[in-house]
Amino acid sequence: MSPLxxxxxxxxxAWARLRHCDVRNAWLLLVPERVLFPCPTTTDILQRLxxxxxxxxxxxxxxxxxxxxxxEILTDIKTLLGDLVEKGYVRRIDA
Amino acid sequence: xxxxxxxxAEARPAVPAAASTRxxxxxxxxxxxxxxLAEITHRCPLQCPYCSNPVALERPKGELTAAEWxxxxxxxxxxxxxxxHVSGGEPxxxxxxxxxxxxxxxxxxxxxxxxAAVGLTPEKADALAEAGVEHVQIAxxxxxxxxxxxxxxxxxxxxxxxxxxxxxxxxxxxLTINAVVHRQNLDHIEETIALAEKLGAHRxxxxxxxxxxxxxxxRAALMPExxxxxxxxxxxxxxxxxxxxxxxxxxxVPDYYAKYPKPCMGGWGRQFLAVTPTGNxxxxxxxxxxxxxxxxxxxERSLGWIWRKSMAFNRxxxxxxxxxxxxxxxxxxxxxGGCRCQAMLLTGDASNTDPVCTLSPQHAITRTLADGxxxxxxxxxxxxxxx
Numbered sequence: 001m002s003p004l005x006x007x008x009x010x011x012x013x014a015w016a017r018l019r020h021c022d023v024r025n026a027w028l029l030l031v032p033e034r035v036l037f038p039c040p041t042t043t044d045i046l047q048r049l050x051x052x053x054x055x056x057x058x059x060x061x062x063x064x065x066x067x068x069x070x071x072e073i074l075t076d077i078k079t080l081l082g083d084l085v086e087k088g089y090v091r092r093i094d095a
Numbered sequence: 096x097x098x099x100x101x102x103x104a105e106a107r108p109a110v111p112a113a114a115s116t117r118x119x120x121x122x123x124x125x126x127x128x129x130x131x132l133a134e135i136t137h138r139c140p141l142q143c144p145y146c147s148n149p150v151a152l153e154r155p156k157g158e159l160t161a162a163e164w165x166x167x168x169x170x171x172x173x174x175x176x177x178x179x180h181v182s183g184g185e186p187x188x189x190x191x192x193x194x195x196x197x198x199x200x201x202x203x204x205x206x207x208x209x210x211a212a213v214g215l216t217p218e219k220a221d222a223l224a225e226a227g228v229e230h231v232q233i234a235x236x237x238x239x240x241x242x243x244x245x246x247x248x249x250x251x252x253x254x255x256x257x258x259x260x261x262x263x264x265x266x267x268x269x270l271t272i273n274a275v276v277h278r279q280n281l282d283h284i285e286e287t288i289a290l291a292e293k294l295g296a297h298r299x300x301x302x303x304x305x306x307x308x309x310x311x312x313x314r315a316a317l318m319p320e321x322x323x324x325x326x327x328x329x330x331x332x333x334x335x336x337x338x339x340x341x342x343x344x345x346x347x348v349p350d351y352y353a354k355y356p357k358p359c360m361g362g363w364g365r366q367f368l369a370v371t372p373t374g375n376x377x378x379x380x381x382x383x384x385x386x387x388x389x390x391x392x393x394x395e396r397s398l399g400w401i402w403r404k405s406m407a408f409n410r411x412x413x414x415x416x417x418x419x420x421x422x423x424x425x426x427x428x429x430x431x432g433g434c435r436c437q438a439m440l441l442t443g444d445a446s447n448t449d450p451v452c453t454l455s456p457q458h459a460i461t462r463t464l465a466d467g468x469x470x471x472x473x474x475x476x477x478x479x480x481x482x
Contacts, residue, residue: 001340015229015269017205023127023175030205032230032269032298033345035129035177086339088297 004078004085006056009093012049016089031089042080052093119406123413125364127175128402131204132182132369132380133164135195139185141211142248142478143236145275145310145317148184149383152481157373161191163393165198167370170398172202176368182209184372187219193226200227207232209273212259213252220262231263232271232300237279238286246279248478260294269297276327277304277317278469284327288334288344296342301331303349307381307436309479316476318468324352351465355426356433356449363411363435368402376401378408381436385445411435416446420454 004010012018017030018038027043029036038046048058055077056070062077063070084090137152159167168179179199186192187210199206208223212233223231235256236246243253263270272291276284284301291299303324304310304317319327331346338344350357360367360379369380374393382388388407391400402408410416414427421432432438433449441450441460448455 013269014267017229019177019203021175021177023173028177030177030229032232032271033178033180033207087343088340092340 001086004055004082006054006059006074008055009052010049010055010081010085010090011052011093012046012090016046018043018046029089031087036089041076045077045080046090049090118404119409121403121409121412122415125403125412126366128171128368129176129361129366130178130180130368131168131171131176132180132367133167133195133199134182134184134369134371134380135159135164135186135189135192136372137184138188139183139211139479140188140213140249141185141252142480143234143246143275143309144313144476144478145277145304146479147305147308147310147380148479149381150308150312150482151383152184152479153372154481155372158189159370159372159374159393161194161198163374164195165201167374167393167398168199168202168204170393171368172204174399174402177203177205178207179204180207180209183211185211185214187212187214192219193222196223196226196228205229210234210259211247211252211256213249213255215255215259215262217262220259220266224266224268228268230269230271232273233260233263234273234275235287235290236275238283238290242280242283246476248476257294260296264295270295271298271300272296273300273302275302275304276319278319278323278473279316281319281323281327284330288330288338292338292342298343298345300345300347301327302345302347305350305381307384307440309477311440312477313474314464315468315471316474318351318465319349320469321352324349350434350437350451351461353451354453356430356437356451358430359434359437359449362431364402364408365412365431368398376405376407378411379436382407384436385439411445418446418448420456421448424454 019028021028027038029038029046055074059070059074059077062073081090085092136158137148138155186208196206206228207230208228209232233256237243240253244250260270272294274287288299306314310317331344335344364378369377370393375390376393377383377390388410390407391405414422417432421427433452435445438447438449439445442457450457450460452458
């Protein structure tokens with residue numbers, strides 16, 4: 001599997017369902033046979049990945065909103081999403 | 096972020112649960128459950144000799160209706176359940192399967208359909224997708240037709256499963272291939288992995304047979320030899336690395352060859368409920384094998400009441416029921432003493448340490464049994480059927 005970079009296009013499949021659980025007061029990512037508890041930043045990114053996005057463009061968007069360097073944000077996104085991509089809960093559509 | 100689901104339970108002074116008492120106040124903080132297994136029927140066209148259903152199968156008369164299941168699903172969601180496993184028997188034999196699925200989605204549950212898949216048609220696949228199934232798991236008993244059909248005792252099971260897998264992936268649903276492995280198919284592990292890849296599976300679950308009920312009856316036909324287990328474990332390890340990002344492989348280590356027991360069900364009464372076709376609620380699908388447990392029924396009680404107060408759920412919650420070496424063990428809140436059903440089956444007392452654990456004074460039982468069973472001449476299967 002090639003490493004993620006700014007040109008990588010990712011999408012969260014419809015079956016990787018992000019929902020808020022009122023009983024736990026927490027966001028959950030529901031996938032086949034598993035429940036993941038994403039942190040607030042990962043939740044925000046997963047919401048934005050409902051439609052295919054290039055990571056570079058996503059980092060630029062977040063950089064504008066959070067007034068932070070896009071390069072650093074891109075590095076953070078790659079770290080946050082690496083495991084999810086490896087498990088197939090976020091899909092590359094450039095590969 | 097983590098997919099390890101271990102909210103901490105604070106142990107409080109223990110209240111012993113008497114077997115004769117139906118309602119028991121929990122002695123420990125009751126956690127929020129995560130998953131519910133809905134065995135919507137015990138009917139199944141296949142006859143796999145390691146079926147996880149009890150040997151005493153429940154008859155169709157008395158099965159919960161789709162409306163009753165909808166209520167159970169709503170009550171499950173109210174107490175925090177998010178994952179639903181719709182299983183059987185074979186769930187597709189229920190003509191109202193789509194209605195059952197719709198009820199689950201309306202309640203907000205994530206719907207995993209666990210199926211033998213031999214009855215799947217394009218029309219049923221459409222209906223299930225429209226009703227909101229989010230993931231389908233198809234059991235494949237071996238990587239070739241002859242062996243798969245023999246294990247299931249069903250003509251053309253393999254061919255029908257291959258067709259069914261295509262119907263699932265064509266509809267954009269994630270597919271898991273579930274491969275229960277044992278002495279008679281473990282040497283085909285490479286072919287099984289290749290088959291799952293070819294079918295476009297998102298996930299492959301390689302699960303060693305659990306020796307209760309039907310599988311225990313068939314133990315001499317199923318228990319693998321150590322060399323088979325070692326080989327398969329190496330093959331899976333290499334395949335996992337190779338398939339990263341393409342296919343997830345979950346591997347359930349065989350109990351009898353493990354060092355420590357599995358945290359069965361994530362701990363008794365901590366994460367999981369199983370509901371039988373007629374509505375009995377169990378902390379684990381095999382719990383009926385433990386004498387003295389009293390199970391409550393969704394026709395008489397709400398699921399929330401059962402989760403908190405049912406005697407069966409409170410019997411092995413917390414640590415007060417544990418004996419040594421579990422009670423003072425550093426692993427006590429990691430594996431919770433292992434499997435209660437296995438402790439019952441192999442030591443005659445469900446409160447004992449699961450003898451799979453190398454720290455158990457009765458550990459020699461498991462190795463002796465495994466060695467013995469795996470060396471016996473392979474007998475014919477005792478196929479799963481109503482008796």
